[in-house]
Amino acid sequence: MKRPGVIGSILAATFALGGLFHDVDAHHAVLRFNLEEMTTTADRIFLGRCISADETDEMIAQGMLPITRYTFEVERVIKGRLARRVTFQQLGHPSHRALGKGGEVTMHGQSIKPDTFIHGMSEYKIGERFILFLIPDYLGGKVTYPVGLYQGAFTVSQMPSGQSLVRNSINNLGLFTAAYNGTSMKRSEARLIFPDQSTGASPELEELARKRGPLPLEQFISVVEQIHAAHGGQKGAIAQ
Amino acid sequence: MKSKLPLVLLILFSVSCNHGSKAPIGEAHWDDGPRVGSLDLLGVSFADDLTGLIVGDISPAGEGGAIYKTADGGRTWRAIAHTPEILTSVCLLDAKRAWVAGYGGRIERTDDGGQTWKTQRTERDGEMLNSIFFIDDRHGWAAGGSGLLLRTSNGGDSWEPVSTRRVEDLWAVRFSSADAGWAVGEDGLILRSSDGGRTWAPQTSSTNKALMGLTVSADGVAVAVGASGTVLINEAGEQWRPVEAPTTESLNAVSSGKTRNLWVVGSRGVVIGSTDSGRTWAKANNISGDLASVDESRAGRGIAVGEQGTTRLLPAQ
Numbered sequence: 001m002k003r004p005g006v007i008g009s010i011l012a013a014t015f016a017l018g019g020l021f022h023d024v025d026a027h028h029a030v031l032r033f034n035l036e037e038m039t040t041t042a043d044r045i046f047l048g049r050c051i052s053a054d055e056t057d058e059m060i061a062q063g064m065l066p067i068t069r070y071t072f073e074v075e076r077v078i079k080g081r082l083a084r085r086v087t088f089q090q091l092g093h094p095s096h097r098a099l100g101k102g103g104e105v106t107m108h109g110q111s112i113k114p115d116t117f118i119h120g121m122s123e124y125k126i127g128e129r130f131i132l133f134l135i136p137d138y139l140g141g142k143v144t145y146p147v148g149l150y151q152g153a154f155t156v157s158q159m160p161s162g163q164s165l166v167r168n169s170i171n172n173l174g175l176f177t178a179a180y181n182g183t184s185m186k187r188s189e190a191r192l193i194f195p196d197q198s199t200g201a202s203p204e205l206e207e208l209a210r211k212r213g214p215l216p217l218e219q220f221i222s223v224v225e226q227i228h229a230a231h232g233g234q235k236g237a238i239a240q
Numbered sequence: 241m242k243s244k245l246p247l248v249l250l251i252l253f254s255v256s257c258n259h260g261s262k263a264p265i266g267e268a269h270w271d272d273g274p275r276v277g278s279l280d281l282l283g284v285s286f287a288d289d290l291t292g293l294i295v296g297d298i299s300p301a302g303e304g305g306a307i308y309k310t311a312d313g314g315r316t317w318r319a320i321a322h323t324p325e326i327l328t329s330v331c332l333l334d335a336k337r338a339w340v341a342g343y344g345g346r347i348e349r350t351d352d353g354g355q356t357w358k359t360q361r362t363e364r365d366g367e368m369l370n371s372i373f374f375i376d377d378r379h380g381w382a383a384g385g386s387g388l389l390l391r392t393s394n395g396g397d398s399w400e401p402v403s404t405r406r407v408e409d410l411w412a413v414r415f416s417s418a419d420a421g422w423a424v425g426e427d428g429l430i431l432r433s434s435d436g437g438r439t440w441a442p443q444t445s446s447t448n449k450a451l452m453g454l455t456v457s458a459d460g461v462a463v464a465v466g467a468s469g470t471v472l473i474n475e476a477g478e479q480w481r482p483v484e485a486p487t488t489e490s491l492n493a494v495s496s497g498k499t500r501n502l503w504v505v506g507s508r509g510v511v512i513g514s515t516d517s518g519r520t521w522a523k524a525n526n527i528s529g530d531l532a533s534v535d536e537s538r539a540g541r542g543i544a545v546g547e548q549g550t551t552r553l554l555p556a557q
Contacts, residue, residue, distance in 0.1 A: 095365060107365075108344060108362075108363045108364055108365040109363075109364040109365055110365045157386070157407055158407070159408055159426065159427040159448075160407070160408070160427065161427050161428075161448045163427060163448065165426065165427075167409075169343075169366070169368075170326060170343060171368055171370075171385070171409075173280065173297060173326065174280070174297075177280060177530075177547055177548065210489070210490045210506075210507035210508065211450070211467065211490055211507075212452060212490070212492055212532065213409055213426070213450070213452075214409055214426055214450075
């Protein structure tokens with residue numbers, strides 16, 4: 001079985017259907033999401049800590065595909081109703097620390113296996129905290145990924161002052177300025193984020209929208225909750 | 241008549257040396273410049289009164305991002321190179337030599353005014369560079385996410401990572417000589433080096449606001465700007481003190497300090513200026529759009545860049 005072909009065709013089909021890629025081979029050729037469209041596109045948004053990451057293969061779409069099964073200890077649910085401990089699967093295996101041995105394939109300084117690695121797929125280190133915006137499970141409900149791939153995965157870092165900041169791997173670029181791309185909503189349906197004008201929303205949102213780079217955790221969550229509520233969403237909760 | 245010559249010479253000398261005594265800030269008028277593409281512009285640098293470069297975001301449509309060049313002081317720009325990475329910062333040493341830096345820790349250099357670029361540093365997983373600065377053709381520094389600091393002493397042929405033991409993102413790095421410099425970042429972080437960037441030590445900023453921009457003026461005053469209208473200056477090397485700014489907007493960048501004139505830009509198009517190396521500030525005319533970077537030529541021509549291809553121009557004074 002030629003894994004790249006299977007993975008490539010499945011990715012092309014699923015991502016193209018979702019309007020995610022213009023070109024599945026290009027890492028940066030991913031549709032940009034603003035925070036409002038990111039929030040409406042995700043079916044689960046939560047803050048949690050990664051507690052396990054298991055690489056395995058699973059029968060998906062009539063073929064054995066590499067997947068990584070992540071488990072998170074959930075601290076707070078912003079959208080959806082989730083158990084205290086959440087497990088989800090992503091296609092592909094993550095990169096690893098390069099050993100510098102001959103024949104090792106590396107990308108961005110990390111060791112990868114080309115037949116199981118998917119460029120742009122988010123990876124989570126055990127022990128680290130994230131806010132994840134996950135799309136609805138696809139391929140028979142077996143796998144998911146963050147909205148806009150790396151865009152919907154926010155690392156939480158604690159500053160020496162005690163302040164916690166969140167940012168994704170493109171330093172939150174476009175969260176308040178990217179145009180609506182039509183994946184889950186149109187510009188005319190916008191409630192809080194208007195990339196082409198001042199938001200006219202709360203001072204809290206205005207302040208957040210003007211800040212470049214990492215954003216304060218609590219303010220970020222509050223704005224996502226506002227967006228979710230503005231679209232008629234129920235408050236997220238941990239199922240007991 | 242002969243007896244008046246020394247006085248005339250004194251006046252002429254005084255005028256020629258007083259770089260900071262151009263038109264008062266309030267009289268300077270920033271105009272709308274041409275829209276340069278449709279993507280967010282993140283960095284700008286002038287080499288002289290005519291030549292400048294802009295870098296920024298890349299197209300999500302898959303065409304990559306552009307490095308733009310002007311040869312007429314910012315009136316027109318053309319894309320001179322496409323890159324596969326978001327570029328955040330550019331430093332022109334002169335009209336020929338420049339460096340750009342961006343996400344993934346990527347660094348590129350040109351020696352022919354931007355016609356060709358050599359990749360000096362390829363992407364590293366999880367890295368991000370926000371600022372690059374060269375004080376001459378050999379000594380340079382780059383700073384970025386999670387306390388990342390790099391230094392070179394061979395023009396960027398090799399870049400050495402420097403341990404800062406910091407988790408804060410660094411937004412800007414500047415040196416006043418090959419030895420003495422600062423880096424500033426999130427959470428009010430200020431780092432000081434006096435050995436060319438080999439070692440760094442924190443300095444007290446007395447703020448936890450993000451510090452986004454940094455410069456050293458022509459007379460050696462270091463100026464840091466940041467969130468909520470924060471402006472700090474350092475005149476003696478150790479102590480930073482806040483100075484009053486006529487705005488509470490987030491301040492994202494400060495011009496490169498070729499003279500005692502400084503310009504600072506930020507959110508909602510705010511522009512403030514100083515003619516005394518940052519000791520006092522006044523607000524310039526209101527312009528629209530969030531601005532990310534600013535620079536000024538030695539002759540006083542200014543350019544600010546920001547969201548969705550926005551440019552703003554200050555005619556030479």
